[in-house]
Amino acid sequence: MTLADDRLTQTDSNGVRRPSQLRLAVVLGALVALGPLSIDMYLPALPKIAADLLTSESTIQLTLTGTLLGLGLGQLLVGPLSDALGRRRPLLAGAAVHVIASVACLVAPNIELLMVARVLQGLGASAGMVLALAMVRDLYDEREGATLLSRLILVMGVSPVLAPTLGSAVLSWTDWRGVFVALGTLSLLIAVYAAFALPETLPRTRRRPLELRDTLRTYGGLLRDRGFVGLVLVAGFAMAGLFGFVAGGSFVFQGQFGLDQGQFGLMFGASAVWLIAATQLNARLLRRFAPHQILVTGSMFASASGLLLLVTAGTGFGGLYGVAIPLWTVLFFTGLVLPNAPAVALAAHGEAAGTAAALLGAVQFGVGAITSPTVGLLGNDAPAMGVVMAAGTVVATLFLVLMARPWQRDDLPAPGVPAVTH
Structure with missing residues (x-):
């Protein structure tokens, strides 16, 4: 520092x-x-x-x-x-x-x-x-x-x-x-x-009139930005990995694998460590790589890990550790996706950062609201959790590759270029 x-x-x-x-x-x-x-x-x-x-x-x-x-x-x-x-x-x-x-x-x-x-x-x-x-x-x-x-x-x-x-x-x-x-x-x-x-961070010269027509126009402009919408969906479906674990973890590890409350607390904490480690590693990686590069790599590996979790959970291979290890891997790589998708999405919309951030948050919590009951509907077991987490990570990667395509943007900083504050 x-x-x-x-x-x-x-x-x-x-x-x-x-x-x-x-x-x-x-x-x-x-x-x-x-x-x-x-x-x-x-x-x-x-x-x-x-x-x-x-x-x-x-x-x-x-x-x-x-x-x-x-x-x-x-x-x-x-x-x-x-x-x-x-x-x-x-x-x-x-x-x-x-x-x-x-x-x-x-x-x-x-x-x-x-x-x-x-x-x-x-x-x-x-x-x-x-x-x-x-x-x-x-x-x-x-x-x-x-x-x-x-x-x-x-x-x-x-x-x-x-x-x-x-x-x-x-x-x-x-x-x-x-x-x-x-x-x-x-x-x-x-x-x-x-x-x-906290000081006020938005100068009066950068504020926008509060009118319904302008608000709808702003949302409309954001929704017409294919790259922004793609990144919003990437961030939203990446959250399915986290919400899938939070919603189904207790049922899987206590109900299916027989852990008591204390053991489950340790398992939950160990799982959180991987997400935490990734978000902190991300700060170091940003010194050498651009956010969109980390986003693409993290998303690809999160998808691969989600599919591995789906296979091990569905077949029972490896028992408890067969579920835990790919689960931790999903959480780790999701920890690289979650901070970089919003950062890249907001980079081109500083003039409407509040509205853009609102759309990001609404989609993420909308996905979370759907994810939690979905795990229950599918059975509240390891295969159900695996399906939700794998689907979320894979769908996020598909939106990244087919819709967002941040590597095609020319307004993102190259790796190693010093940051310039606003």
Whole structure:
């Protein structure tokens, strides 16, 4: 890290006050983590919530779908709003909505109000997730942006793994409503920290009018960009590998292979290590290779690993390790795809970074909302998880090769070319 990176803030050529990457990574990482924590932290309490609110477990699971719906739709709304008003106000407003929704979850007397509150909680958390991407795009070019995104993807990858454990820890000394006290307190602390630590990153000269026609025109322009749409789909279907594991892992390793809760926790943690390792390796690889080169290589190897997982899971070859080893390999190479696909996609759309990041996030959570029940419908076993993870990685690679084709673009930096900040 350079001396300049150690300074609390810097000012770029547009007069934008730029925090150090360390401070930015901490606050944006916390904002990104709020979404996964909101999704997964209350999962251990689902049976108890169903009993307390006198409803079925299948009905209570719809509160999870509601959160994903709020996260997806919220990003589509927050993105254009931030391109018009700047990043800070929508970000802080989203955190405030999350705090209010958490309080509503805390006092919800029935399942109907809990569902509404969970949708609002997703809407609130969506602001931080989409604006983290947009703020990175405001401040850094593609190469530097991919480096910081590697750190944010690390947070995104670790959060769903740690969230159920954190939820269990909270439940060990309180009831399920205490989980929402924890979430509301966390979002309040993040909002206060962000208010002091994050400057406005979008100058007034780069803002766009907030009009429905212009918003639809912006979305239309993005959707007509074949390369951008291809990269959005690459990022979305690559997430199927991660969501497929999160949705099916407990059933596979506990139900099928007989691990107890402690052993499964170790297995889940060991799996997360590979995703974490890849996202951190990516930051080093970016010093020698362009983001699109790492993206192509990671996607190809993720697909090959997904197909290997499908074969071993379907045949039973190698037992537990026959599933675990190719699974870890999929997660590793997915960890190279996830930060670079958004970085390359956003590189050509700095003028509408908020809207573009919103579309990226909405597609990723849309895929996640579909992936989780798909694993269950296919049987919640190793072959089901293998099918979903293999399909996601292979489809992502097909979109990369047939539609995105980033190697044909002439606006991407060559390997080794120094980054130029905006």
